[in-house]
Amino acid sequence: MTRMKARRAVQCESAVAAVASLATGEEPSNRRQAQHVSECLRCQAAVARDRRLRRSLRQLRGAMIRPNPELLSELLLAISEAAADEASRSRSRTKRLVYMAAAGTAAGGAAAGGIAVAIAMHRHRSTFTAAAG
Amino acid sequence: MPSSATVVRMDVEALAKKAKAGDEDAFTALVKVTHADTYTLAHRLTGNADDASDVVQEAYIRAYRNLKSFRGDAKFSTWMYRITANCASTHLSKRRMNHHDELTEFMAPSDNTPVHDPDFVVMNGSLRTALVDALQALPQQMRAVVVLRDVYDLPHDNIAEELGISVTAAKVRLHRARKRLRDLVGDPHESEARRAV
Ligand SMILES: [Zn+2]
Numbered sequence: 001m002t003r004m005k006a007r008r009a010v011q012c013e014s015a016v017a018a019v020a021s022l023a024t025g026e027e028p029s030n031r032r033q034a035q036h037v038s039e040c041l042r043c044q045a046a047v048a049r050d051r052r053l054r055r056s057l058r059q060l061r062g063a064m065i066r067p068n069p070e071l072l073s074e075l076l077l078a079i080s081e082a083a084a085d086e087a088s089r090s091r092s093r094t095k096r097l098v099y100m101a102a103a104g105t106a107a108g109g110a111a112a113g114g115i116a117v118a119i120a121m122h123r124h125r126s127t128f129t130a131a132a133g
Numbered sequence: 134m135p136s137s138a139t140v141v142r143m144d145v146e147a148l149a150k151k152a153k154a155g156d157e158d159a160f161t162a163l164v165k166v167t168h169a170d171t172y173t174l175a176h177r178l179t180g181n182a183d184d185a186s187d188v189v190q191e192a193y194i195r196a197y198r199n200l201k202s203f204r205g206d207a208k209f210s211t212w213m214y215r216i217t218a219n220c221a222s223t224h225l226s227k228r229r230m231n232h233h234d235e236l237t238e239f240m241a242p243s244d245n246t247p248v249h250d251p252d253f254v255v256m257n258g259s260l261r262t263a264l265v266d267a268l269q270a271l272p273q274q275m276r277a278v279v280v281l282r283d284v285y286d287l288p289h290d291n292i293a294e295e296l297g298i299s300v301t302a303a304k305v306r307l308h309r310a311r312k313r314l315r316d317l318v319g320d321p322h323e324s325e326a327r328r329a330v
Contacts, residue, residue, distance in 0.1 A: 065176045
């Protein structure tokens with residue numbers, strides 16, 4: 001490889017982020033890289049090829065892959081368990097807050113009032129029903 | 134009259150709004166309407182049905198727990214794609230640490246049959262198969278950026294954030310992934326032209 005060709009290859013290699021941006025239809029963020037691409041036929045050809053590839057890849061977006069038919073019921077079961085966990089964590093938080101409220105009564109009505117608001121905010125009964133189908 | 138795809142999209146956004154407000158039936162309905170789409174992304178990212186199912190489960194549980202942080206200005210699907218990308222990345226790096234990753238590179242996809250989608254433009258079947266196979270042949274980290282950017286059109290900064298890399302690193306990885314894909318399938322334009330002859 002001649003020295004000039006080698007230098008050009010190094011420049012192309014350092015402009016790959018700009019090639020990626022241009023192929024995606026965005027302005028490159030690095031001006032030096034953008035300048036290189038605007039003067040380099042090799043990089044411009046790569047932009048054109050990547051644009052075509054991107055157009056083809058975009059079409060895969062509409063091709064769904066069918067999940068296993070059991071996946072939905074498994075998902076809903078897992079989510080209902082997560083909801084139940086959340087509810088039990090919330091109940092133990094509430095118990096803690098009640099305990100703190102009792103202890104805090106001596107410390108003054110204002111603090112207890114604040115805790116009562118917090119209890120109301122944390123009171124949460126999960127009604128998640130995970131019926132699949 | 135709006136197309137059926139538009140109606141579904143409108144329903145999804147309305148359901149997401151209700152779910153965010155605490156309506157758990159709306160969240161159940163959201164899962165029913167969106168799970169096949171989420172699964173498709175998970176499958177494209179992981180390359181196999183078992184990992185895809187695990188990733189989808191993790192993604193919906195995370196979505197359920199973080200619904201309050203879903204901002205109505207982004208589409209629910211985009212939010213869900215980001216969570217799925219993050220879960221897939223975490224799931225696959227855990228597997229790599231367990232030294233089982235080599236399996237994913239050789240597993241055949243279980244079922245790539247396209248289901249009806251009104252937005253789907255018919256592409257030459259053999260090109261689509263070649264592209265899907267080539268995506269599966271990419272190393273997982275390259276596959277993630279090209280799937281998220283070129284198939285799902287997620288912005289570079291979202292991709293970088295979910296994969297835990299810089300935006301520049303995401304772009305460099307994308308360029309390399311595209312080059313590798315072109316090496317594997319050839320130039321789509323030229324392949325189509327050759328097949329047309
Ligand atoms: Zn160049």
